[in-house]
Amino acid sequence: xxxxxxxxxxxxxxxxxxxxxxxxxxxxxxxxxxxxxxxxxxxxxxxxxxxxxxxxxxxxxxxxxxxxxxxxxxxxxxxxxxxxxxxxxxxxxxxxxxxxxxxxxxxxxxxxxxxxxxxxxxxxxxxxxxxxxxxxxxxxxxxxxxxxxxxxxxxxxxxxxxxxxxxxxxxxxxxxxxxxxxxxxxxxxxxxxxxxxxxxxxxxxxxxxxxxxxxxxxxx
Amino acid sequence: xxxxxxxxxxxxxxxxxxxxxxxxxxxxxxxxxxxxxxxxxxxxxxxxxxxxxxxxxxxxxxxxxxxxxxxxxxxxxxxxxxxxxxxxxxxxxxxxxxxxxxxxxxxxxxxxxxxxxxxxxxxxxxxxxxxxxxxxxxxxxxxxxxxxxxxxxxxxxxx
Numbered sequence: 001x002x003x004x005x006x007x008x009x010x011x012x013x014x015x016x017x018x019x020x021x022x023x024x025x026x027x028x029x030x031x032x033x034x035x036x037x038x039x040x041x042x043x044x045x046x047x048x049x050x051x052x053x054x055x056x057x058x059x060x061x062x063x064x065x066x067x068x069x070x071x072x073x074x075x076x077x078x079x080x081x082x083x084x085x086x087x088x089x090x091x092x093x094x095x096x097x098x099x100x101x102x103x104x105x106x107x108x109x110x111x112x113x114x115x116x117x118x119x120x121x122x123x124x125x126x127x128x129x130x131x132x133x134x135x136x137x138x139x140x141x142x143x144x145x146x147x148x149x150x151x152x153x154x155x156x157x158x159x160x161x162x163x164x165x166x167x168x169x170x171x172x173x174x175x176x177x178x179x180x181x182x183x184x185x186x187x188x189x190x191x192x193x194x195x196x197x198x199x200x201x202x203x204x205x206x207x208x209x210x211x212x213x214x215x216x217x218x219x220x
Numbered sequence: 221x222x223x224x225x226x227x228x229x230x231x232x233x234x235x236x237x238x239x240x241x242x243x244x245x246x247x248x249x250x251x252x253x254x255x256x257x258x259x260x261x262x263x264x265x266x267x268x269x270x271x272x273x274x275x276x277x278x279x280x281x282x283x284x285x286x287x288x289x290x291x292x293x294x295x296x297x298x299x300x301x302x303x304x305x306x307x308x309x310x311x312x313x314x315x316x317x318x319x320x321x322x323x324x325x326x327x328x329x330x331x332x333x334x335x336x337x338x339x340x341x342x343x344x345x346x347x348x349x350x351x352x353x354x355x356x357x358x359x360x361x362x363x364x365x366x367x368x369x370x371x372x373x374x375x376x377x378x379x
Contacts, residue, residue, distance in 0.1 A: 053255055056255075064297070067297070070296065071296035075295075076259060077251075077254040077255055077257075078251035078252075078254045079255060079258075081255075082251065082255050
């Protein structure tokens, strides 16, 4: 029965070919450091799922943001867990992305023919940092407020266009309701959309080119 | 020999991978469902006696509308909310209090003195003096409040 259903589906979707291309592809013998990318992907999925759940209760307005976050943490069933996973997952994302990048640098995986995978990886790192920066403001507590004050002032140090960058980030000269709303918009729309597009390309290239071998000493 | 061993090992690892995946899926999936439905299962009714005024305001034999403001917390917001009730007494000692919310679809009913009945403007529901359905679509009588009288002050509680 199961085989009949899966045969029927395979004749129409060709999913078996896709499945083997994705999961049964040939791999060189590597080590555990080569799983850091997968670990990052796993935490990214965690961030997407818990992030979507948080938007059910979170309200990005100065008079409600803090209270709605407190409500999630203290009143909603398992709210502490969902928020906790998102909070700690955020730190894990940055740590894992950087470790993954270090592994790629140290073991030379960025070399031909994987340069484009590397470029998209750099962009993905910047996006992850963007997620961290915008997400940090959303709880709208003292730490969030002052971290964003400082962060946007750091951007202002940029020569010539500094103040212009600060105004774009804050949506004006002051940190305000406009800032909170645009940080929220960036955090749940702009950044996820860019992340998914680049991640799709990144993963496609990994499947397309295969992963690199562990470099050996006795090549010469 | 070694080949069949290899196949066994592969099958086992595949099974373990699926099992871990299912475990993680349930680990997040079950809390996620609880998280979504949680607030829906909370009882938001106030369980306190609401003072609405003196008993002398109630006309004998005529349902009289009383209004009181209460604080109700919904989610993270505290609202000022108006509670309205028709209070009826036939002898000045025993009181009944009825909600003015139609039991059909939640519109407000109004006491029409000429017809001695409550009338709902939305779908022509009609209730008698004591809140029983006379005609129209309402499925049950008007909800009652618990009533308490202390020193001629009238208190209501959502039953």
